[in-house]
Amino acid sequence: MDSPNSFVLSNARIVLADRVIEGFVCVAEGRIVEFGEGRGPELGLDMNGDYVLPGLIELHTDHLEAHIQPRPKVRWDTMSAILAYDAQIAASGVTTVFDSLRIGAASRADALSNYAEEIATTLDEAKALDVLRCDHLTHLRCEIATPDVVEDSTRFLARRKVHLISLMDHTPGQRQFRDLEKMRIYYARHGYVDDASFDAFVVERLAMHGEFAVGNRKALVAMAHRAGVALASHDDATHEQVAEAIADRVSIAEFPTTREAAEASHDSGVKVLMGAPNIVRGGSHSGNVAAQELAEAGRLDILSSDYVPASLILAAFELPRLVPGIDLAHALRLVTKNPAEATGLQDRGEIASGKRADLVRIRYASERPVVRCVWRAGVRVT
Numbered sequence: 001m002d003s004p005n006s007f008v009l010s011n012a013r014i015v016l017a018d019r020v021i022e023g024f025v026c027v028a029e030g031r032i033v034e035f036g037e038g039r040g041p042e043l044g045l046d047m048n049g050d051y052v053l054p055g056l057i058e059l060h061t062d063h064l065e066a067h068i069q070p071r072p073k074v075r076w077d078t079m080s081a082i083l084a085y086d087a088q089i090a091a092s093g094v095t096t097v098f099d100s101l102r103i104g105a106a107s108r109a110d111a112l113s114n115y116a117e118e119i120a121t122t123l124d125e126a127k128a129l130d131v132l133r134c135d136h137l138t139h140l141r142c143e144i145a146t147p148d149v150v151e152d153s154t155r156f157l158a159r160r161k162v163h164l165i166s167l168m169d170h171t172p173g174q175r176q177f178r179d180l181e182k183m184r185i186y187y188a189r190h191g192y193v194d195d196a197s198f199d200a201f202v203v204e205r206l207a208m209h210g211e212f213a214v215g216n217r218k219a220l221v222a223m224a225h226r227a228g229v230a231l232a233s234h235d236d237a238t239h240e241q242v243a244e245a246i247a248d249r250v251s252i253a254e255f256p257t258t259r260e261a262a263e264a265s266h267d268s269g270v271k272v273l274m275g276a277p278n279i280v281r282g283g284s285h286s287g288n289v290a291a292q293e294l295a296e297a298g299r300l301d302i303l304s305s306d307y308v309p310a311s312l313i314l315a316a317f318e319l320p321r322l323v324p325g326i327d328l329a330h331a332l333r334l335v336t337k338n339p340a341e342a343t344g345l346q347d348r349g350e351i352a353s354g355k356r357a358d359l360v361r362i363r364y365a366s367e368r369p370v371v372r373c374v375w376r377a378g379v380r381v382t
Contacts, residue, residue, distance in 0.1 A: 005030040005357070005378030008044025012361075015053035015332050017350045025052055027357040030378035035351055047361060050372060053332055054350050055095025055358030056312050057339040059164065059273060060139065060232075060254055060304040063089070064099055068115065078115075078122040083131065087382075090133035092309040095358035095376045096340075096348060097134045098164050099123060103152050104143030116140075116152070120160060133374070133381035135358075137163040137343075141234075144169050144216045145209040153220060157227055164343055165224045166232040166254055167217055167245075171209040172202045221248045230343045232273070236261040246270065251342050252302065257288040262299050271301040271342040276315035276335075277308050279322070291315075295323045302342060303334045313362070317369045 010024045014035060024040030026033050034041070067081035089097050101116040126132050140162055142149050156162065224231045232252035233245035242264040245253065253265035254273045266272045274291035275284075283290045294300040305312040312335050319331040340349030348356045361373040374382040 007378070008040045008042055009047055009052055009359070009361075010040045010044040012047035012050060012052040014351060015051055015329055017329060017333060017337050017352070019329050020051075020327075022049075025351060025357075025359065027359075027375075027378045030357050032351060032353055032355050032357050034353065051362040051364065051369075052351070053093075053360050053362060054336040054355075055348065055360055055374065055376065056093045056316075056335045057345070057349060058089065058094045058097045058305055058309075058312060058335075059252070059302065059339050059343065060100055060166070060306065061089070061097065061309065062100060062307045063305070063309055064119070065102075066307070068119065078118060079126065082119070082122055082126055086126075086132050086134055086136070089309050090374055090376075090382045091371060092305070093313045093360040093362070093371045093374060094305075094309065095134055095360070095374060095381075096137065096345070098137045098139035098343070100139045100141050100166075102141050102143070103156065104146035104149035104168075116156065120156070124160070133376065135376060139164040139166065141166045141168050142216075142220050144220065145171050145205065145213040146216070147208070147212055149212075150216050150219045150223075153223060157223065157229075162227065162229050164230045164232060164252075165220065166234045167220060167248070167250070168234045169209070169213060170235075171205050171213070217248075225249065233265075233270075236265065239264055242268070242270075254304075255288070259289045259293065259297070259299075262289060262294050263297070266299040266301065271338060272299055273302040273304055273339075274300055275306040276303045276311035277306055279303065279315035279318055280308075280311050292319075292322055295319060295326060298325075301334065302338045313360075313369050313371065317362075317364070 006028045008024055008026050014021050014023055014025060021037045023037040025035045064085045067085040068076055070076055101119055103116055123136055140153060142153055142165055144167055231248060231250040232254045233250045234254045235257055236242050236245060236253055237257045238261060242261050246268050250270055252273050253270045256262040256265060256272060262272050274294060278284050278291035291300060303312060303315050316331045316335050319326050320328050337349040348358050357375055357378040359375045360371060362369045363372050373380060
């Protein structure tokens with residue numbers, strides 16, 4: 001095979017959707033055409049016993065924001081930020097990333113919600129220049145209790161394709177912020193550092209929720225279904241909120257904050273997504289339900305790196321050690337096959353004939369996975 005996106009990977013531990021085998025993978029013109037145990041049809045590239053697994057699929061990452069705004073009140077060059085973010089994501093084993101763009105400001109200090117159009121335009125430019133390592137898809141994080149979210153989302157969808165919409169609601173006293181004291185600590189970074197300013201913020205957000213949340217949610221749900229965009233609910237905490245999400249026909253429950261919400265979502269066929277940092281750290285940084293607890297209960301379907309790109313592969317290799325009922329193939333499905341299925345991506349997410357050759361070579365060293373090589377559609381990108 002002499003085409004740059006046609007090759008054989010041999011002498012590898014191949015992570016399939018249901019098991020791990022020792023063998024080979026054949027790639028032709030960017031697609032997987034054959035795999036199996038033992039020696040391949042030709043020697044190919046010797047993996048020296050390293051793991052070869054499907055490229056990771058990241059549905060919800062805040063990490064682009066950290067590059068766009070690396071410090072409070074510091075706005076970085078958009079193209080430079082995107083290229084650095086793309087490189088870090090790829091080096092973490094991710095081949096498909098849903099770039100999270102905010103629509104609707106969660107606070108007056110939330111300037112990033114004003115940059116969604118500019119970021120998307122720059123991403124389009126980077127794609128046209130063919131300078132990106134990962135396949136970048138669009139995830140709109142829509143803050144429903146804001147006056148402009150429907151108008152801005154409508155305008156965004158009219159100009160470009162969107163692949164996932166999250167129904168976000170960071171109103172005080174519910175969902176992620178049921179505990180107002182924890183919310184006070186969180187929003188100190190947004191400038192609400194004294195009691196008076198935070199209390200005024202709470203009053204303002206409660207009023208906005210009463211005025212906008214119900215109508216905006218209905219409009220966004222209808223918009224997503226008309227456009228064929230996958231829907232996610234965010235931070236569900238109660239049976240009532242899960243019931244609303246099910247009625248809205250969401251396919252993903254992002255970061256349910258309680259076990260009851262996670263169980264209700266999973267048992268209704270909605271994929272439960274939790275943060276990989278939650279697994280790596282041993283629990284939620286905000287005191288919500290632990291991802292490991294849901295894994296042990298069989299209610300964990302998808303992992304997201306959230307705010308640490310490297311956590312995705314770390315968590316996938318850590319889960320089999322933490323939860324006896326989960327093997328490596330099962331754990332890898334949480335970051336490959338399951339997110340692909342939840343968002344309608346039929347061409348990737350597993351090592352199978354006809355799938356895209358999105359592949360990652362992993363060496364296990366010092367009790368942790370190390371990303372050695374990444375191929376997207378058969379082209380090596382890192």
